[in-house]
Amino acid sequence: MGSKYKMIPYLSSVLSNIRFETALDAFSESGVVAYSLKEMGKQVTANDFLHFSSTIAKAIVENPGVTLSQEDMELLLSPNKDGRNFIQTTFQNLYFPLEDHQFLDSVWSHIEDLPLYKREIALSALCLAAARKQPRGVFTITDLRYDDGRKNMHLPLRELFVKAVEEYNNAVFDNGKINSVMCEDIFSIDPSGFDLVYFDPPYAPPKDDADYIKRYHFLEGLSRYWRDVKIMENTKTKKIEKRYTPFAYKRTIREALSKLFRKFENSIIVLSYSSNSVPGEKEIYDLLREVKGDVEVYSVPHTYSFGTHETAKRRQVNEYIFVAR
Ligand SMILES: C[S@@+](CC[C@H](N)C(=O)[O-])C[C@H]1O[C@@H](n2cnc3c(N)ncnc32)[C@H](O)[C@@H]1O
Structure with missing residues (x-):
């Protein structure tokens, strides 16, 4: 990205x-x-x-x-703690297969147990995984069979997430x-x-x-579990309301x-x-x-x-x- x-x-x-x-x-x-x-x-x-x-x-x-440890990853990859299913129900048949949506709900059920920075790495890696799996990284395309030939499209989000965490962990440093x-x-x-x-x-x-929400609404929602944002229910993409900017x-x-x-x-x-x-x-x-x-x-x-x-x-x-x- x-x-x-x-x-x-x-x-x-x-x-x-x-x-x-x-x-x-x-x-x-x-x-x-x-x-x-x-x-x-x-x-x-x-x-x-x-x-x-x-x-x-x-x-x-x-x-x-701060990086995510092996122990943190075990927590994040463990079964859904509270049975939440907002992503599965809201985005059914859009963007990703059911098991990916289940995975996102499940990781989110643990994310808030992590302290600052660990949580941010986990959320950033979830967003990066979702962007990599989605054709062209934009959420204007809803068809989950849309195949642009990339390998990432066929990998489970779980696998893409684990790889993204590794990459973020490697990127973290202190510049004093x-x-x-x-x-x-x-x-x-x-x-x-x-x-x-x-x-x-x-x-x-x-x-x-230049409407960034139109392209990235799913990542914007995912980074906050769609809290305090409004999904426009009448849209095919289930996008959230656009944020006005005079630059666009x-x-x-x-x-x-x-x-x-x-x-x-x-x-x-x-x-x-x-x-x-x-x-x-x-x-x-x-x-x-x-x-x-x-x-x-x-x-x-x-x-x-x-x-x-x-x-x-x-x-x-x-x-x-x-x-x-
Ligand atoms: C062209 S992108 C920046 C790209 C960035 N340099 C990069 O390489 O990733 C423009 C960004 O401006 C943000 N933006 C637009 N209007 C804004 C505003 N009024 N205040 C703060 N951010 C705004 C958008 O959310 C978008 O992420």
Whole structure:
């Protein structure tokens, strides 16, 4: 997971030429950028208004070194403790076979017995397992027979979960700093205290909108056992209500970016942007110049795999990294 995964080497080389100690990854999603900032030895804050994103960031960014032990795994893989069946009944015949849904209910029956960070690793691994099994990792496709030829599709979620835990355990480390995670709308965050802020907001595609809940509603629900979210019962996908963000729409993104840049004008701003989005790169540049004296633009060729089956063909776009100070 992580749309910026392939960009990390370029981004790191750009970041390595900037002097800063504290950093905010304001739209962290998979946590991959916050994690590489942590690897660079920075004091990192990761934020995303999605719960599953903040869960992942707690597991790998905030977590100072806690891993899941063999004993923890025995607990998580033991039979359903309280007979809960919300996932089995709600998603019957959608996404995964019954035994996978039973497995998810069963793991959840134990998860809250674990302390912080162990719980977050277990939840992140459940989300990663579910994303790997689901065609293209997006939950707009409900057909459990949809076969895109990947091996993961035919593996039980239990097996994918065990592998994902191993991977998360291996990723955990302490960089000697107090790193933290927030799960807030970016406009409600206190902007002070960050030498550098990294922005990778959703960009409005020329057609349609950038709706993350539509793609990831199952992971968002799974990370909280669908507590405090509302399933739209009349939808075929049983998705949860979308979370409005002004970045996702052509009408509102310019104003949102302008407000964002003004809010964080006291920090160095680093922004990722791909050229098939609205607004265009010249406009982004002009918006940044309104608050910053010096704006550099780096261009990175990057092949994108976009997450919905309508647009799934891989296409070449230009990725830009703006650095404004
Ligand atoms: C393009 S993705 C970030 C991808 C990330 N850099 C990665 O590589 O995994 C944009 C993220 O912004 C989050 N987001 C959108 N609007 C937001 C808002 N107003 N406040 C906080 N997060 C928001 C979405 O939930 C989504 O995860």
